[in-house]
Amino acid sequence: MKDFEPKIIGFLCTWCSYAGADLAGTSRIQYPSNIRIIRVMCSGRVNPMFVVNALQQGADGVLIGGCHPGDCHYQHGNYQARRRITMMKKLLEFLGIEPDRVRMTWVSAAEGRKFAQVIEEVTEDIRKLGPMKQVRRKNEW
Amino acid sequence: MSKVGVFVCHCGRNIAHTVDIKKVLESIKDYEDVVHVEDSMYMCSEPGQTIIKEAIKKHDLDRVVVAACSKDMHEDTFRIVTKEAGLNQYLTEMANIREQCSWVHENKEKATEKTIKIIESTIEKVKRNQALEPYNVPVTRKALVIGGGIAGIQAALDIADAGYQVTLVEKDSTIGGKMAQLAETFPTLDCSQCILTPKMVAVGRHPNIQLLTNSEVENVDGYVGSFKVKIKKKPRYVIEEKCTICDDCVHVCPVIVHDEYNAGLSPRKAIYIAFPQAVPASYIIDPSTCLGIDPLICAKCKEVCDPKAIDFDMKAEFIEEEFGAIVVATGYSVYPYERIGEYGYGNIHNVVSGLEFERLLSANGPTQGVIRRPSDGNIPKIVVFIHCAGSRDPAKHLPYCSKICCMYATKHAMQYKHLVHDGVAINFYIDVRTAGKDYEEFYKRAAEEENVIYIRGKVSELLQDGEKVLIRGVNTLTSESIELHADMVVLATGLLPSEGTQEISNILKLSCDSKGFVKEAHPKLKPVETVISGVFVAGTASGPKDIPEAVAQASGAAAKAETILSSDFLERDPVIAEIDDLTCGICHTCIHVCPYGAIYYDENQNKVLVNEALCEGCGSCAAACPSGSIELRNSTYESISASIKALLRV
Numbered sequence: 001m002k003d004f005e006p007k008i009i010g011f012l013c014t015w016c017s018y019a020g021a022d023l024a025g026t027s028r029i030q031y032p033s034n035i036r037i038i039r040v041m042c043s044g045r046v047n048p049m050f051v052v053n054a055l056q057q058g059a060d061g062v063l064i065g066g067c068h069p070g071d072c073h074y075q076h077g078n079y080q081a082r083r084r085i086t087m088m089k090k091l092l093e094f095l096g097i098e099p100d101r102v103r104m105t106w107v108s109a110a111e112g113r114k115f116a117q118v119i120e121e122v123t124e125d126i127r128k129l130g131p132m133k134q135v136r137r138k139n140e141w
Numbered sequence: 142m143s144k145v146g147v148f149v150c151h152c153g154r155n156i157a158h159t160v161d162i163k164k165v166l167e168s169i170k171d172y173e174d175v176v177h178v179e180d181s182m183y184m185c186s187e188p189g190q191t192i193i194k195e196a197i198k199k200h201d202l203d204r205v206v207v208a209a210c211s212k213d214m215h216e217d218t219f220r221i222v223t224k225e226a227g228l229n230q231y232l233t234e235m236a237n238i239r240e241q242c243s244w245v246h247e248n249k250e251k252a253t254e255k256t257i258k259i260i261e262s263t264i265e266k267v268k269r270n271q272a273l274e275p276y277n278v279p280v281t282r283k284a285l286v287i288g289g290g291i292a293g294i295q296a297a298l299d300i301a302d303a304g305y306q307v308t309l310v311e312k313d314s315t316i317g318g319k320m321a322q323l324a325e326t327f328p329t330l331d332c333s334q335c336i337l338t339p340k341m342v343a344v345g346r347h348p349n350i351q352l353l354t355n356s357e358v359e360n361v362d363g364y365v366g367s368f369k370v371k372i373k374k375k376p377r378y379v380i381e382e383k384c385t386i387c388d389d390c391v392h393v394c395p396v397i398v399h400d401e402y403n404a405g406l407s408p409r410k411a412i413y414i415a416f417p418q419a420v421p422a423s424y425i426i427d428p429s430t431c432l433g434i435d436p437l438i439c440a441k442c443k444e445v446c447d448p449k450a451i452d453f454d455m456k457a458e459f460i461e462e463e464f465g466a467i468v469v470a471t472g473y474s475v476y477p478y479e480r481i482g483e484y485g486y487g488n489i490h491n492v493v494s495g496l497e498f499e500r501l502l503s504a505n506g507p508t509q510g511v512i513r514r515p516s517d518g519n520i521p522k523i524v525v526f527i528h529c530a531g532s533r534d535p536a537k538h539l540p541y542c543s544k545i546c547c548m549y550a551t552k553h554a555m556q557y558k559h560l561v562h563d564g565v566a567i568n569f570y571i572d573v574r575t576a577g578k579d580y581e582e583f584y585k586r587a588a589e590e591e592n593v594i595y596i597r598g599k600v601s602e603l604l605q606d607g608e609k610v611l612i613r614g615v616n617t618l619t620s621e622s623i624e625l626h627a628d629m630v631v632l633a634t635g636l637l638p639s640e641g642t643q644e645i646s647n648i649l650k651l652s653c654d655s656k657g658f659v660k661e662a663h664p665k666l667k668p669v670e671t672v673i674s675g676v677f678v679a680g681t682a683s684g685p686k687d688i689p690e691a692v693a694q695a696s697g698a699a700a701k702a703e704t705i706l707s708s709d710f711l712e713r714d715p716v717i718a719e720i721d722d723l724t725c726g727i728c729h730t731c732i733h734v735c736p737y738g739a740i741y742y743d744e745n746q747n748k749v750l751v752n753e754a755l756c757e758g759c760g761s762c763a764a765a766c767p768s769g770s771i772e773l774r775n776s777t778y779e780s781i782s783a784s785i786k787a788l789l790r791v
Binding site for chain 2: 007009019021022024025026028029030031033036037038039040041042044045046047048049050053054057058059070072073074075076077080081084116
């Protein structure tokens with residue numbers, strides 16, 4: 001179990017969290033390499049299906065990063081994301097998947113350090129949860 | 142089958158020192174559909190760009206991946222390179238292996254592995270990209286400026302001088318805004334009216350400016366380039382062109398009310414002109430107090446009006462016009478000191494706000510520039526000025542610094558000393574903030590040369606004590622409590638977003654910050670843009686500002702508006718939502734989710750359609766669509782799924 005390196009997919013909104021991740025880079029703040037980032041225009045773009053898709057294809061955890069409440073570049077996309085993900089987590093729990101595998105966070109474009117911290121935390125949390133135990137369906141796209 | 146070319150940048154040592162570029166190239170070379178891989182010390186340099194251009198031609202590439210820095214740095218650079226090589230620019234994607242990999246992972250093995258994954262997922266994305274062309278949206282080459290204070294005036298004049306038609310809409314009967322009420326301006330003490338009124342007159346007679354006072358914006362539809370705006374011109378009951386401002390009507394009008402221009406310190410009639418230099422120069426009837434409008438009891442003014450300028454039957458007019466760009470300059474309102482309990486809830490007669498004191502100082506004010514206290518008209522000998530009244534008090538009032546109060550309280554104290562030579566002016570302050578050109582010198586002059594007393598500390602309580610006001614506070618430098626009597630107290634009240642700012646934000650769907658001020662598209666790099674493209678903000682609508690700053694921002698907003706008006710067409714990013722009407726169930730979910738009203742139902746076609754000019758490409762609709770019928774171009778479910786797969790590949 002000690003050697004388990006979780007695979008985490010991060011959906012980051014381009015205006016805040018993705019820019020925050022860039023700032024962590026520019027500031028050379030180190031964080032675990034387990035996170036694999038997919039850029040979306042808005043956290044509101046994250047269809048719960050993306051989360052299922054990632055878990056299905058072998059991710060051990062999923063992170064959704066958006067702008068702080070009230071700061072969404074598209075007015076209220078982050079609120080929509082928050083609602084969807086809250087519901088999504090309930091469904092995951094129902095299906096027997098630990099809801100803590102999915103996490104939503106607010107990181108602004110100015111919070112490089114916070115971004116690195118969030119990644120540290122998420123990686124540790126998922127490491128504790130262990131690998132996804134579900135049967136992985138082959139994706140046929 | 143795509144032919145993908147992958148170009149990996151070393152970025153000097155920035156990428157190469159934690160990523161084994163050779164290993165990356167070895168690994169990517171055999172990836173499905175990749176026909177060419179190449180590296181360069183600096184891909185963004187001229188030789189680097191040439192490598193890409195030549196490879197596209199030589200290997201007949203139809204997709205390009207540049208693995209280098211963040212797309213925010215060089216996406217435009219590489220898209221232009223691709224376009225120059227004859228390939229559609231949307232068929233190029235950047236893999237961010239610097240900011241999000243080499244700079245944050247020191248372990249070379251892990252960084253190299255992650256780099257390969259990032260590049261592979263980008264290859265999967267770019268393979269599914271479509272070639273797109275930017276949209277051309279027609280532009281109505283006219284601008285709308287909302288708000289006729291100094292910021293609105295400046296923006297309107299700048300745009301009009303550049304040769305474009307401008308409509309300036311002002312809610313009040315005259316333009317001029319708050320600046321017209323000021324006596325003198327810091328730090329030069331030049332008279333506010335003297336510098337403002339020439340600009341007001343210039344607006345009134347500019348051939349390119351249509352001035353609509355006593356008017357409000359009712360509704361805005363449309364988008365950048367062609368906003369469809371409905372403006373309500375409220376009845377003035379006086380025909381502007383006929384009125385000769387002879388004053389006869391005022392003498393006979395029997396209705397007396399508080400004069401807003403003098404902050405309620407003097408009376409006016411129901412027919413009035415805000416101030417003598419008002420633009421347009423015409424009287425106006427206040428319908429809420431006039432006895433002639435409804436029901437018709439009195440028509441004295443009409444009887445004496447020689448030019449027959451008064452028309453009680455005037456009705457509101459609605460003007461519908463199209464504009465290419467909008468400047469919002471709706472200003473601020475003063476924090477009502479009636480809300481400040483410790484300062485007497487506005488019940489202590491000789492406690493006045495900064496704006497009221499401004500009127501008392503004014504030569505055209507209620508006292509003709511002689512400082513008289515409101516209770517008995519005596520000249521006050523001790524005046525206390527309290528800074529931060531309602532500002533910097535997150536527990537009870539405004540959390541923020543209103544920026545101009547330190548300076549205007551200092552100016553008030555100085556002007557008081559100029560008018561009442563034996564008077565004592567005492568300022569209570571938390572900090573004196575004088576960040577502005579010549580501001581610190583102005584403060585020093587007040588404190589050192591003009592004998593204005595500054596006490597660091599907050600006033601905790603104001604009480605009426607006979608004729609005087611009792612002030613209880615503390616000097617935080619000596620930790621002594623202070624009790625003193627003053628003849629008059631002036632509160633340096635803070636700034637709030639005006640009602641108009643709130644209304645127009647709702648109409649235009651602008652985002653506001655937690656205080657209600659209009660939010661800029663970027664607080665540092667886009668200070669005059671708002672989140673709605675084609676709508677710009679100037680002056681205190683976006684936060685407290687002094688006059689020079691408001692004017693500078695107005696000119697900035699005007700320049701941005703002119704950029705839009707300067708051509709007949711506007712290019713829009715084609716990365717927007719697309720509806721597949723074969724599977725669309727017309728459930729209208731997307732219509733409710735869209736923050737821009739960009740999705741609409743067309744009854745004739747029985748289809749839900751996307752307005753290409755309004756869509757900003759956020760993708761909320763795509764996530765909400767229950768039947769999966771909406772896709773965001775070049776960021777489809779399929780493409781994201783393939784990227785996920787590549788990222789997770791073992």
